[in-house]
Amino acid sequence: MxxxxxxxxxxxxxxxxxxxxxxxxxxxxxxxxxxxxxxxxxxxxxxxxxxxxxxxxxxxxxxxxxxxxxxxxxxxxxxxxxxxxxxxxxxxxxxxxxxxxxxxxxxxxxxxxxxxxxxxxxxxxxxxxxxxxxxxxxxxxxxxxxxxxxxxxxxxxDPVLRENFISRVYAYADWQHLLSEGLSRGALVRFHSRYKYLLMANNPHAYRQLGRLLGSMSRDDDPQVIGPRYFSALMQALRRCASRGTHGNVLQHLSGYFKGALTQQDKAELAHIIDQYQQGFVPLVVPLTLLKHYLRKHPDPYLLQQAYLQPHPDSLGLRNAV
Incomplete structure (x- = not known):
């Protein structure tokens, strides 16, 4: 993370x-x-x-x-x-x-x-x-x-607007850091990989569009041209607030990474907690805490880099109220 x-x-x-x-x-x-x-x-x-x-x-x-x-x-x-x-x-x-x-x-x-x-x-x-x-x-x-x-x-x-704004601030800061180190084709692809699930939660349509944009990038394409286009589209997409439905979809995607590692009882508990979140009975921090627990026990390099799991410092407590 x-x-x-x-x-x-x-x-x-x-x-x-x-x-x-x-x-x-x-x-x-x-x-x-x-x-x-x-x-x-x-x-x-x-x-x-x-x-x-x-x-x-x-x-x-x-x-x-x-x-x-x-x-x-x-x-x-x-x-x-x-x-x-x-x-x-x-x-x-x-x-x-x-x-x-x-x-x-x-x-x-x-x-x-x-x-x-x-x-x-x-x-x-x-x-x-x-x-x-x-x-x-x-x-x-x-x-x-x-x-x-x-x-x-x-x-x-408003807790949802606050969480959305601060997530975007940290994404913007992350991009500025990337630019300071040099924008390459590989760096652009890695950046998008980190933001895959955050983008999916906020704007599933833009998630598919931006995936196609980078997927069609050839070796001859200049990252200095595509990069600003990509980032502008990303920041506009992230302005849309995630819902319990789109968060739930992402949580289910993330839980799929543990299919072969969890017991049937653990899978059932995780599915129940995600359902409880989608129905509005618990905040987002509850299923995320359980997912992070399983990620510590069963590390996955791809998941560990995901901005969605920690788009801002936990000490801000922003996901305790959404």
């Missing part, structure tokens, strides 16, 4: 107010207990406040989105003639080009600069449009970094 706990901390950009910096319009912050108490020991935070970065003071007049929800402008609520759209968009593009060492980004929800979705966009009648928008800084940043794992802090309180 991948020893993700022994790797260096992945660096994650985070809205500065979430990390406890007093940079909000009212001089306060929105310190995230989840980020500061549960995640901080595992990640290296990079706090960013685009509003302060473009020269707005603390405290300051609040800002809001106005106009077309698909292409909103950012203005001061007390001085609508003060259009901040251009500076915030430019700073988002600048950061997207400069922050090459991050493996994820956690944004402040509902923010006209940093919100990823459902941000209020006010109309001429003074009411927000039914359709929400995206913060201008976040929109500009994400447009240039489509493969980077991003999420809003509020959504991370």
């Amino acid at each position: 991948l020893d993700v706990a022994a790797t260096s901390k992945p660096r994650i950009a985070i809205s500065a107010c979430l990390s406890g910096h007093s940079v909000r319009y009212n001089g306060g912050h929105k310190a995230s207990e989840l980020c500061r108490e549960q995640l901080e020991q595992h990640f290296d935070w990079l706090p960013v406040c685009p509003e302060v970065a473009i020269g707005l003071g603390v405290p300051r007049d609040p800002i809001r989105l106005v106009g077309d929800p698909d292409h909103p402008a950012v203005v001061s609520t007390r001085n609508p003639g003060m259009d901040l759209t251009g500076p915030l968009r430019s700073y988002g593009e600048q950061m997207a080009n400069e922050l090459n060492d991050i493996c994820g980004y956690i944004f402040m929800q509902k923010s006209p600069s940093c919100g990823l979705a459902r941000v209020k966009v006010y109309q001429d009648n003074g009411h927000p449009a039914p359709q929400g928008g995206t913060g201008v800084y976040a929109g500009a940043f994400c447009a240039l970094r489509p493969d980077l794992p991003v999420e809003e802090e509020g959504r991370l309180h």
Whole structure:
């Protein structure tokens, strides 16, 4: 299994107010207990406040989105003639080009600069449009970094979304490590082999597509060309959250590796535990713990390398609640 706990901390950009910096319009912050108490020991935070970065003071007049929800402008609520759209968009593009060492980004929800979705966009009648928008800084940043794992802090309180986001952060970090060592045809195939079952759990259709992409790769194909295509498709596929059904399918595949090693009683117990998980009676950590127990007793080199078995440090406890 991948020893993700022994790797260096992945660096994650985070809205500065979430990390406890007093940079909000009212001089306060929105310190995230989840980020500061549960995640901080595992990640290296990079706090960013685009509003302060473009020269707005603390405290300051609040800002809001106005106009077309698909292409909103950012203005001061007390001085609508003060259009901040251009500076915030430019700073988002600048950061997207400069922050090459991050493996994820956690944004402040509902923010006209940093919100990823459902941000209020006010109309001429003074009411927000039914359709929400995206913060201008976040929109500009994400447009240039489509493969980077991003999420809003509020959504991370959902255990399934949290586990999915952090799995993607570690996958991104793993790919960055691979690139630093040199991308070869063999390295690309080995990387895909490690992520086979994680991909199968999140997106079975993409699992088959990416398998065909690499399976059709010839000796003449340049890994420097195919590699980025593969990784972009992988990161998009992993955005889809695994379900109990797809996890159960993967667990059954993994249990098949022990067919010749387990007693009938052991097989029946493992099948029962997987069924209990699929029915929602136990969390994912229960069947995984039993599978890892059998893997220690009956080591299999192919299974031992699988990212699915440990996509993030066990100490995060992410699979105790999914």
